[in-house]
Amino acid sequence: MSQILKTKEPPITVLLIDDQAIIGEAVRRICASQPDIQFHFVSDPTQAIAKARELQPTVILQDLVMPGVDGLDLVSQFRAETATATTPLVVLSSKEEGQTKAEAFARGANDYMVKLPDPLEIIARLRYHSRGYIAQLQRNAAYEALASELHQAAEYVRSLLPAPMDVPALRTRWVFTPSASLGGDCFGYRMLDDSHFAFWLIDVCGHGVGPSLLSVSVRNLLQGAAPSVDLRQPGAVMTMLNASFQMATQNNLYFTGWYGVLHVPTRALRWSGAAHPSVLIAGPSGIRECESQNTIIGMVDGIAFEETLIDLDHGDRIYIYSDGVVEIAIPDGTVWSHSQFMDFMRTDALNAPSPIDRVMQYTEQLQGGAAYQDDVSMVEIEVR
Numbered sequence: 308m309s310q311i312l313k314t315k316e317p318p319i320t321v322l323l324i325d326d327q328a329i330i331g332e333a334v335r336r337i338c339a340s341q342p343d344i345q346f347h348f349v350s351d352p353t354q355a356i357a358k359a360r361e362l363q364p365t366v367i368l369q370d371l372v373m374p375g376v377d378g379l380d381l382v383s384q385f386r387a388e389t390a391t392a393t394t395p396l397v398v399l400s401s402k403e404e405g406q407t408k409a410e411a412f413a414r415g416a417n418d419y420m421v422k423l424p425d426p427l428e429i430i431a432r433l434r435y436h437s438r439g440y441i442a443q444l445q446r447n448a449a450y451e452a453l454a455s456e457l458h459q460a461a462e463y464v465r466s467l468l469p470a471p472m473d474v475p476a477l478r479t480r481w482v483f484t485p486s487a488s489l490g491g492d493c494f495g496y497r498m499l500d501d502s503h504f505a506f507w508l509i510d511v512c513g514h515g516v517g518p519s520l521l522s523v524s525v526r527n528l529l530q531g532a533a534p535s536v537d538l539r540q541p542g543a544v545m546t547m548l549n550a551s552f553q554m555a556t557q558n559n560l561y562f563t564g565w566y567g568v569l570h571v572p573t574r575a576l577r578w579s580g581a582a583h584p585s586v587l588i589a590g591p592s593g594i595r596e597c598e599s600q601n602t603i604i605g606m607v608d609g610i611a612f613e614e615t616l617i618d619l620d621h622g623d624r625i626y627i628y629s630d631g632v633v634e635i636a637i638p639d640g641t642v643w644s645h646s647q648f649m650d651f652m653r654t655d656a657l658n659a660p661s662p663i664d665r666v667m668q669y670t671e672q673l674q675g676g677a678a679y680q681d682d683v684s685m686v687e688i689e690v691r
Contacts, residue, residue, distance in 0.1 A: 317444075319344045319437040322364035324355045324381070325399065326373045330422060334368065337426045344433065352376040356384055359391045365437035366395045370422075371407065379407075379414050386415035393443070395436035399423075460519045461485040467526060469495050476571050477504060481686040482663050484631075490682030491518030491562060492629045493526045502571055503539050505529075508684060509564040509604075510583070510629045521560050525552065529566075541566045541579035542614035545601060549581075549612065554605040561605035565597075565627055574619040574690055579612050584630050584645060589657050590623030590690075596649070624662075625688040626652070631681035632666060635673050643673055663687050 321344060323334050331348040338346040349358045352373045359367060367385065371378030382398065385391045397418040398411045408419045417436060423429070465483060472479040479496060491511025499505050509525050511518035525548065529538070536547040544566050554561045565586055567578035580586070580599030588595045601612045619625075635643035651669065652662070659665035663685050671677050 317365070317441060319366070319433060319441075320347070320362060320364040321345065321366055321368065321433055321437075322347045322349065322355075322359055322362055323368040324349050324352055324373075325368070325370040326350055326352065327370070330370070330399075333423055334429070337429055338433075341430060344430075352378075352381060355381060356388055356391070359385065359394070360388070363390065364394060365440050366397065366433055367391070368397050368399055370399045371411065372401065379410055382411060382414040382416050393440070395440050397432060397436065456516060457485075457487070457489040460516050461489050464493060464519055464523065467493070467495075467523065469497065472496070476691055477569075478689040478691065479506075479687065480661075480663060482667055482683065484667070484677075484679055484683040486514065486631065486679050486681050486683075488514040489516070489519050490514050490629075490631060491522045491560075492631065492682035492684040493522035494627070494684055494686055495526055495530055496686070496688070497530065499538050499568070504569045504571055505538055505567070506569075506625075506627065506686065506688060507564065507566040508583070508627045508629060508686065509562045510631075510682070510684075511560055511562040513560060514681075517558060518560060521552070521557060521562070525562070525564075539568050539577075540614070541568055541577050542612045545579045545581055545604065545612035545614075546610070549604045549610065550608065552605050553608050557605060561603050563599075563630075564604055565599065567625075567627075569619070569688075569690070574621075574623075575616060576619050576625075577614050577616050579614040581612065584628060584633055585649075587626040587649070587652060588617075588619065588623055589626070589652075590620050592620055594653055594657070619690050621691065623690045625690070626662070626685065627688075628685040629682060631679055631683040632670060632685055634681065635670050636680055637673055638675050643670070 321338060323331055325331055328350060335346050338344045347362055349355050353376060369381060382396060385396055395417045397420055398416045399420055399422040400407060403421050411419055418432060468483055494508035496506035507529055509522055511522045536543045538544060563581055563583040565580045565583040567576055569576050578597055581601045582603040583599045585596040585598045600615060633645040633648040637643060656662040656665040666685060
């Protein structure tokens with residue numbers, strides 16, 4: 308991923324539009340004493356928009372009374388142009404008129420000067436407006452760079468997620484939708500040997516590249532060789548993660564998680580949850596919830612995590628998900644809760660041809676769009 312680099316601050320670029328050459332020369336001389344100010348002058352107001360597009364000034368000085376063009380209309384034209392919509396604009400007038408001043412501000416002017424004021428005042432205003440605008444441009448550039456990095460990080464996380472599996476004993480499918488600010492979701496599954504199928508999901512606190520990198524570190528540990536622990540023992544795995552990722556050594560980051568191991572021949576499922584949303588199991592014998600038995604990973608050192616053993620049936624479907632799908636902000640100011648999510652699963656989604664797709668469709672309707680405030684991960688595992 309690229310780094311956001313600090314660049315040299317751009318110069319103050321002044322564009323003056325005034326039909327009087329004497330005013331142009333006066334302002335040019337005032338600006339000439341300031342080495343960081345670049346001055347440009349346009350005497351024909353019909354060329355003002357084109358010149359502003361070309362120069363991209365940091366402040367525009369514009370006379371209100373010019374032949375052939377209404378000065379207030381020109382202010383409106385500057386604000387209608389994408390290139391100058393937010394550029395600071397200072398209107399110049401030969402006299403102080405309250406009504407004209409009010410109309411100029413209503414059209415989008417940032418300041419009003421009776422020409423020509425003291426040179427010190429002109430320079431002060433040019434600097435004031437330009438510095439604010441330059442800071443705004445730099446913030447926008449930093450935000451765009453950050454958004455690009457978050458997008459790259461999200462794509463990297465996505466590239467690490469497992470391919471859907473469809474074998475005689477098991478079928479998997481999943482959805483992963485990162486939030487705009489990128490959360491810390493990550494999940495995976497794999498056959499540990501001929502008989503044991505492991506699957507897991509973690510959700511690191513916070514948003515940004517930091518939580519994402521921590522989730523990738525956990526993923527690499529779970530998907531790689533871990534000789535210090537038997538990956539077929541969920542309690543031991545969670546204990547190992549807690550010891551390895553204490554928040555005191557991880558920039559105060561912690562995470563919830565769920566880790567399960569299915570013994571495929573007998574359909575016996577061992578699992579351990581760490582303050583994670585309940586895993587849902589739906590099948591011929593009904594609907595069951597596997598609630599987490601343990602605390603958050605990374606908060607308390609030196610504890611042993613418990614595990615639980617349950618038996619599954621042919622046709623059972625396991626749903627493991629992050630809290631991004633059960634804490635949906637609704638436009639009316641309320642939040643769709645976990646209990647409402649469970650009710651929706653029981654009464655609606657589990658009856659749909661694709662429960663995961665139905666959940667995504669419904670939550671997008673709830674929040675009024677596809678942009679989630681937190682990462683959304685949901686995995687379906689069907690035991691055949």
